[in-house]
Amino acid sequence: MRVEDYILKFGIKPLVQRVAVMKYLLTHKTHPTVEEIYESLHKEISTLSKTTIYNTLKLFVENGAALQLNIEDKCVHFDGDISAHAHFMCQHCGMIYDIFPSKMPIINELSTLEFGSHNIQNVQLNLTGVCEKCMKKQKNKETK
Protein backbone atom coordinates (compact mmCIF):
# COMPACT_ATOMS: atom_id res chain seq x y z
CA MET A 1 0.00 0.00 0.00
CA ARG A 2 1.24 3.45 -0.81
CA VAL A 3 2.14 5.61 2.16
CA GLU A 4 -0.30 8.20 0.84
CA ASP A 5 -3.17 5.77 1.18
CA TYR A 6 -1.86 4.48 4.48
CA ILE A 7 -2.02 7.81 6.28
CA LEU A 8 -5.32 8.63 4.56
CA LYS A 9 -6.79 5.68 6.45
CA PHE A 10 -6.05 7.59 9.65
CA GLY A 11 -7.85 10.65 8.30
CA ILE A 12 -4.61 12.44 7.52
CA LYS A 13 -4.30 14.42 4.30
CA PRO A 14 -1.22 13.08 2.51
CA LEU A 15 0.85 16.19 1.95
CA VAL A 16 4.44 15.74 0.81
CA GLN A 17 5.98 16.51 4.18
CA ARG A 18 3.68 14.12 5.98
CA VAL A 19 4.27 11.33 3.51
CA ALA A 20 8.01 11.83 3.88
CA VAL A 21 7.85 11.65 7.67
CA MET A 22 5.63 8.58 7.68
CA LYS A 23 7.81 6.91 5.07
CA TYR A 24 10.77 7.56 7.34
CA LEU A 25 9.00 6.08 10.34
CA LEU A 26 7.96 2.99 8.43
CA THR A 27 11.41 2.30 6.99
CA HIS A 28 13.48 3.18 10.06
CA LYS A 29 12.53 1.03 13.01
CA THR A 30 14.97 2.94 15.20
CA HIS A 31 12.43 4.93 17.21
CA PRO A 32 13.89 8.19 15.94
CA THR A 33 13.77 11.58 17.58
CA VAL A 34 12.64 14.74 15.81
CA GLU A 35 16.30 15.63 15.39
CA GLU A 36 17.12 12.36 13.63
CA ILE A 37 14.16 12.61 11.30
CA TYR A 38 15.05 16.20 10.50
CA GLU A 39 18.71 15.46 9.81
CA SER A 40 17.77 12.71 7.41
CA LEU A 41 14.84 14.26 5.56
CA HIS A 42 16.40 17.69 5.34
CA LYS A 43 18.81 16.26 2.75
CA GLU A 44 15.96 15.26 0.43
CA ILE A 45 13.56 18.09 1.14
CA SER A 46 15.77 21.07 1.85
CA THR A 47 12.86 23.34 2.78
CA LEU A 48 11.46 20.96 5.38
CA SER A 49 11.40 22.64 8.75
CA LYS A 50 11.74 21.14 12.18
CA THR A 51 8.46 22.74 13.21
CA THR A 52 6.67 20.81 10.49
CA ILE A 53 8.13 17.58 11.78
CA TYR A 54 6.89 18.42 15.26
CA ASN A 55 3.45 19.28 13.90
CA THR A 56 3.31 16.21 11.71
CA LEU A 57 4.30 13.78 14.43
CA LYS A 58 1.81 15.34 16.80
CA LEU A 59 -0.86 14.86 14.14
CA PHE A 60 0.18 11.24 13.64
CA VAL A 61 0.05 10.50 17.35
CA GLU A 62 -3.31 12.21 17.82
CA ASN A 63 -4.75 10.17 14.98
CA GLY A 64 -3.25 6.89 16.08
CA ALA A 65 -0.88 6.62 13.14
CA ALA A 66 2.25 6.63 15.28
CA LEU A 67 3.33 6.16 18.88
CA GLN A 68 5.12 8.68 21.03
CA LEU A 69 7.54 7.01 23.40
CA ASN A 70 8.29 8.73 26.69
CA ILE A 71 10.89 6.20 27.70
CA GLU A 72 13.63 8.63 28.67
CA ASP A 73 13.79 12.18 29.94
CA LYS A 74 16.16 13.59 27.33
CA CYS A 75 13.77 13.69 24.42
CA VAL A 76 10.80 12.00 22.87
CA HIS A 77 11.01 9.10 20.42
CA PHE A 78 8.54 8.07 17.77
CA ASP A 79 7.45 4.74 16.41
CA GLY A 80 5.57 4.03 13.20
CA ASP A 81 4.75 0.52 14.37
CA ILE A 82 1.39 0.80 16.09
CA SER A 83 0.98 -2.90 16.76
CA ALA A 84 1.02 -4.14 20.35
CA HIS A 85 4.59 -4.23 21.56
CA ALA A 86 6.82 -3.02 24.37
CA HIS A 87 10.22 -1.33 24.39
CA PHE A 88 13.56 -1.83 26.07
CA MET A 89 16.00 1.05 26.17
CA CYS A 90 19.68 0.55 26.92
CA GLN A 91 21.01 3.10 29.36
CA HIS A 92 24.48 2.83 27.88
CA CYS A 93 24.07 3.05 24.13
CA GLY A 94 20.60 4.57 24.06
CA MET A 95 19.29 1.98 21.63
CA ILE A 96 15.61 1.15 21.89
CA TYR A 97 14.68 -2.46 21.18
CA ASP A 98 11.21 -3.63 20.20
CA ILE A 99 9.70 -6.42 22.26
CA PHE A 100 6.92 -8.30 20.53
CA PRO A 101 4.27 -10.50 22.14
CA SER A 102 5.92 -13.67 20.84
CA LYS A 103 8.86 -12.97 23.15
CA MET A 104 6.76 -11.51 25.97
CA PRO A 105 3.21 -12.88 25.99
CA ILE A 106 2.08 -10.49 28.71
CA ILE A 107 1.96 -7.77 26.05
CA ASN A 108 -1.17 -9.35 24.64
CA GLU A 109 -2.99 -8.54 27.85
CA LEU A 110 -2.18 -4.84 27.82
CA SER A 111 -4.88 -3.93 25.33
CA THR A 112 -7.63 -5.25 27.58
CA LEU A 113 -6.52 -3.59 30.79
CA GLU A 114 -9.12 -1.73 32.81
CA PHE A 115 -8.71 0.75 35.62
CA GLY A 116 -11.92 1.67 37.38
CA SER A 117 -14.10 3.93 35.29
CA HIS A 118 -11.19 5.78 33.83
CA ASN A 119 -10.93 5.93 30.07
CA ILE A 120 -7.67 4.30 29.04
CA GLN A 121 -6.44 5.47 25.68
CA ASN A 122 -2.85 4.36 25.70
CA VAL A 123 -0.76 1.71 27.44
CA GLN A 124 3.00 1.60 27.30
CA LEU A 125 5.32 -0.94 28.83
CA ASN A 126 8.82 0.49 29.08
CA LEU A 127 11.85 -1.45 30.21
CA THR A 128 15.28 0.01 30.78
CA GLY A 129 18.61 -1.56 31.60
CA VAL A 130 21.78 -2.57 29.83
CA CYS A 131 21.58 -4.40 26.53
CA GLU A 132 23.50 -7.55 25.74
CA LYS A 133 25.99 -5.77 23.51
CA CYS A 134 26.86 -3.20 26.14
CA MET A 135 27.20 -5.84 28.83
CA LYS A 136 29.73 -7.69 26.69
CA LYS A 137 31.68 -4.49 26.14
CA GLN A 138 31.76 -3.94 29.89
CA LYS A 139 33.07 -7.46 30.49
CA ASN A 140 35.79 -7.01 27.90
CA LYS A 141 36.98 -3.86 29.64
CA GLU A 142 37.04 -5.60 33.00
CA THR A 143 39.22 -8.46 31.82
CA LYS A 144 41.78 -6.18 30.17
Next chain:
Amino acid sequence: MRVEDYILKFGIKPLVQRVAVMKYLLTHKTHPTVEEIYESLHKEISTLSKTTIYNTLKLFVENGAALQLNIEDKCVHFDGDISAHAHFMCQHCGMIYDIFPSKMPIINELSTLEFGSHNIQNVQLNLTGVCEKCMKKQKNKETK
Protein backbone atom coordinates in the same frame (compact mmCIF):
# COMPACT_ATOMS: atom_id res chain seq x y z
CA MET B 1 11.12 4.56 61.02
CA ARG B 2 12.76 7.93 60.79
CA VAL B 3 13.35 9.24 57.31
CA GLU B 4 17.02 9.59 58.18
CA ASP B 5 17.27 5.86 58.80
CA TYR B 6 15.12 5.07 55.79
CA ILE B 7 17.40 6.71 53.26
CA LEU B 8 20.46 5.37 55.05
CA LYS B 9 19.23 1.92 54.15
CA PHE B 10 19.72 2.87 50.50
CA GLY B 11 23.26 3.97 51.24
CA ILE B 12 22.35 7.65 51.17
CA LYS B 13 23.86 9.99 53.69
CA PRO B 14 20.96 11.73 55.46
CA LEU B 15 21.74 15.39 54.98
CA VAL B 16 19.04 17.90 55.82
CA GLN B 17 18.13 18.65 52.21
CA ARG B 18 17.89 14.99 51.33
CA VAL B 19 15.77 14.19 54.33
CA ALA B 20 13.44 17.05 53.44
CA VAL B 21 13.05 15.86 49.86
CA MET B 22 12.43 12.26 50.87
CA LYS B 23 9.98 13.35 53.56
CA TYR B 24 8.15 15.30 50.88
CA LEU B 25 8.03 12.29 48.57
CA LEU B 26 6.77 10.00 51.30
CA THR B 27 4.03 12.34 52.48
CA HIS B 28 2.88 13.60 49.08
CA LYS B 29 1.73 10.76 46.88
CA THR B 30 1.13 13.18 44.03
CA HIS B 31 4.11 12.19 41.89
CA PRO B 32 5.52 15.69 42.11
CA THR B 33 7.84 17.44 39.71
CA VAL B 34 11.02 19.20 40.74
CA GLU B 35 9.13 22.48 40.51
CA GLU B 36 6.44 21.33 42.92
CA ILE B 37 8.93 20.02 45.44
CA TYR B 38 10.93 23.22 45.21
CA GLU B 39 7.90 25.49 45.64
CA SER B 40 6.88 23.60 48.75
CA LEU B 41 10.22 23.05 50.46
CA HIS B 42 11.55 26.48 49.64
CA LYS B 43 9.15 27.88 52.22
CA GLU B 44 10.67 25.80 55.02
CA ILE B 45 14.29 25.81 53.90
CA SER B 46 14.77 29.17 52.23
CA THR B 47 18.29 28.38 51.09
CA LEU B 48 17.34 25.15 49.33
CA SER B 49 18.21 25.36 45.66
CA LYS B 50 16.55 23.72 42.72
CA THR B 51 19.87 22.23 41.67
CA THR B 52 20.07 20.38 44.98
CA ILE B 53 16.62 18.95 44.39
CA TYR B 54 17.72 17.74 40.98
CA ASN B 55 20.88 16.23 42.46
CA THR B 56 19.04 14.65 45.35
CA LEU B 57 16.34 13.07 43.23
CA LYS B 58 18.95 11.74 40.83
CA LEU B 59 20.75 10.19 43.80
CA PHE B 60 17.51 8.67 45.07
CA VAL B 61 16.70 7.14 41.71
CA GLU B 62 20.21 5.78 41.20
CA ASN B 63 20.09 4.13 44.61
CA GLY B 64 16.60 2.75 44.20
CA ALA B 65 15.06 4.98 46.85
CA ALA B 66 12.64 6.66 44.42
CA LEU B 67 11.19 6.18 40.98
CA GLN B 68 11.49 8.56 38.07
CA LEU B 69 8.36 8.56 35.94
CA ASN B 70 8.71 9.38 32.27
CA ILE B 71 5.00 9.29 31.63
CA GLU B 72 4.69 12.59 29.80
CA ASP B 73 6.94 14.73 27.66
CA LYS B 74 6.58 18.00 29.57
CA CYS B 75 8.63 17.11 32.62
CA VAL B 76 9.66 14.29 34.85
CA HIS B 77 7.71 13.14 37.90
CA PHE B 78 9.01 11.39 40.98
CA ASP B 79 7.56 8.77 43.25
CA GLY B 80 8.71 7.79 46.71
CA ASP B 81 6.69 4.60 46.56
CA ILE B 82 9.05 1.97 45.22
CA SER B 83 6.66 -0.95 45.55
CA ALA B 84 5.39 -2.64 42.39
CA HIS B 85 2.69 -0.49 40.87
CA ALA B 86 1.69 1.17 37.62
CA HIS B 87 0.50 4.68 36.78
CA PHE B 88 -2.38 6.27 34.94
CA MET B 89 -2.07 9.88 33.86
CA CYS B 90 -5.07 11.94 32.87
CA GLN B 91 -4.46 13.95 29.73
CA HIS B 92 -6.94 16.58 30.84
CA CYS B 93 -6.11 17.41 34.45
CA GLY B 94 -2.59 15.99 34.50
CA MET B 95 -3.25 13.96 37.61
CA ILE B 96 -1.28 10.75 37.99
CA TYR B 97 -3.08 7.88 39.69
CA ASP B 98 -1.38 4.91 41.29
CA ILE B 99 -2.49 1.46 40.19
CA PHE B 100 -1.70 -1.29 42.62
CA PRO B 101 -1.56 -5.02 41.91
CA SER B 102 -4.81 -5.61 43.78
CA LYS B 103 -6.62 -3.69 41.06
CA MET B 104 -4.43 -4.92 38.22
CA PRO B 105 -2.91 -8.33 38.94
CA ILE B 106 -0.71 -8.23 35.84
CA ILE B 107 1.56 -5.83 37.72
CA ASN B 108 2.82 -8.73 39.81
CA GLU B 109 4.31 -10.28 36.71
CA LEU B 110 6.35 -7.26 35.72
CA SER B 111 9.17 -7.93 38.16
CA THR B 112 9.91 -11.32 36.64
CA LEU B 113 9.95 -10.25 33.00
CA GLU B 114 12.88 -11.33 30.88
CA PHE B 115 14.05 -10.12 27.50
CA GLY B 116 16.74 -12.22 25.89
CA SER B 117 20.10 -11.75 27.57
CA HIS B 118 19.50 -8.08 28.19
CA ASN B 119 19.85 -6.87 31.74
CA ILE B 120 16.53 -5.39 32.80
CA GLN B 121 16.86 -2.89 35.62
CA ASN B 122 13.54 -1.10 35.52
CA VAL B 123 10.03 -1.82 34.28
CA GLN B 124 7.32 0.80 34.04
CA LEU B 125 3.74 0.36 32.97
CA ASN B 126 2.27 3.70 31.99
CA LEU B 127 -1.35 4.26 31.06
CA THR B 128 -2.78 7.52 29.76
CA GLY B 129 -6.32 8.60 29.00
CA VAL B 130 -9.07 10.62 30.63
CA CYS B 131 -9.86 10.10 34.28
CA GLU B 132 -13.34 9.56 35.64
CA LYS B 133 -13.60 13.07 37.06
CA CYS B 134 -12.68 14.72 33.78
CA MET B 135 -15.07 12.52 31.82
CA LYS B 136 -17.92 13.62 34.06
CA LYS B 137 -16.95 17.24 33.56
CA GLN B 138 -17.04 16.70 29.81
CA LYS B 139 -20.48 15.12 29.98
CA ASN B 140 -21.81 18.00 32.04
CA LYS B 141 -20.60 20.48 29.45
CA GLU B 142 -22.21 18.50 26.65
CA THR B 143 -25.64 18.45 28.27
CA LYS B 144 -25.64 22.18 28.99
Next chain:
DNA sequence: TTATAAATTTGTAATGATTACAAACTACAA
Protein backbone atom coordinates in the same frame (compact mmCIF):
# COMPACT_ATOMS: atom_id res chain seq x y z
C1' DT C 1 40.00 20.36 69.35
C1' DT C 2 42.07 21.88 64.92
C1' DA C 3 43.54 21.57 60.37
C1' DT C 4 42.79 19.57 56.05
C1' DA C 5 40.55 17.06 52.59
C1' DA C 6 36.35 15.47 50.62
C1' DA C 7 31.70 15.93 49.74
C1' DT C 8 27.75 18.75 49.11
C1' DT C 9 25.09 22.79 48.24
C1' DT C 10 24.14 26.93 45.99
C1' DG C 11 23.29 30.47 42.36
C1' DT C 12 24.04 31.62 37.90
C1' DA C 13 24.74 30.80 33.29
C1' DA C 14 24.35 27.70 29.48
C1' DT C 15 22.03 24.14 26.93
C1' DG C 16 18.73 22.15 24.20
C1' DA C 17 14.14 20.30 23.23
C1' DT C 18 9.85 22.07 22.33
C1' DT C 19 6.34 25.64 21.39
C1' DA C 20 4.35 30.17 19.85
C1' DC C 21 3.58 32.89 16.26
C1' DA C 22 3.06 35.44 12.09
C1' DA C 23 4.14 35.58 7.33
C1' DA C 24 4.42 32.91 3.18
C1' DC C 25 2.72 29.25 0.70
C1' DT C 26 -0.47 25.43 -1.00
C1' DA C 27 -4.66 22.86 -1.87
C1' DC C 28 -9.03 22.99 -3.28
C1' DA C 29 -13.76 24.39 -4.15
C1' DA C 30 -16.81 27.79 -6.13
Next chain:
DNA sequence: TTGTAGTTTGTAATCATTACAAATTTATAA
Protein backbone atom coordinates in the same frame (compact mmCIF):
# COMPACT_ATOMS: atom_id res chain seq x y z
C1' DT D 1 -9.34 32.43 -11.58
C1' DT D 2 -9.98 33.64 -7.15
C1' DG D 3 -10.91 33.24 -2.33
C1' DT D 4 -10.40 30.75 1.79
C1' DA D 5 -9.03 27.41 4.87
C1' DG D 6 -5.35 24.72 5.93
C1' DT D 7 -0.34 24.07 6.07
C1' DT D 8 4.49 25.11 6.19
C1' DT D 9 8.32 27.76 7.44
C1' DG D 10 11.80 30.41 10.12
C1' DT D 11 12.56 32.86 14.01
C1' DA D 12 12.00 33.97 18.59
C1' DA D 13 10.48 32.62 23.04
C1' DT D 14 9.86 29.27 26.68
C1' DC D 15 11.12 26.27 30.04
C1' DA D 16 13.05 22.03 32.09
C1' DT D 17 17.42 20.48 32.91
C1' DT D 18 22.49 20.59 33.27
C1' DA D 19 27.23 22.57 33.82
C1' DC D 20 30.08 24.77 36.64
C1' DA D 21 32.69 27.13 40.05
C1' DA D 22 32.50 29.31 44.42
C1' DA D 23 30.84 28.81 49.04
C1' DT D 24 29.61 25.87 52.60
C1' DT D 25 29.31 21.76 55.21
C1' DT D 26 30.86 17.29 56.68
C1' DA D 27 34.28 13.83 57.47
C1' DT D 28 38.99 12.55 58.57
C1' DA D 29 43.30 12.57 60.78
C1' DA D 30 46.68 14.54 63.52
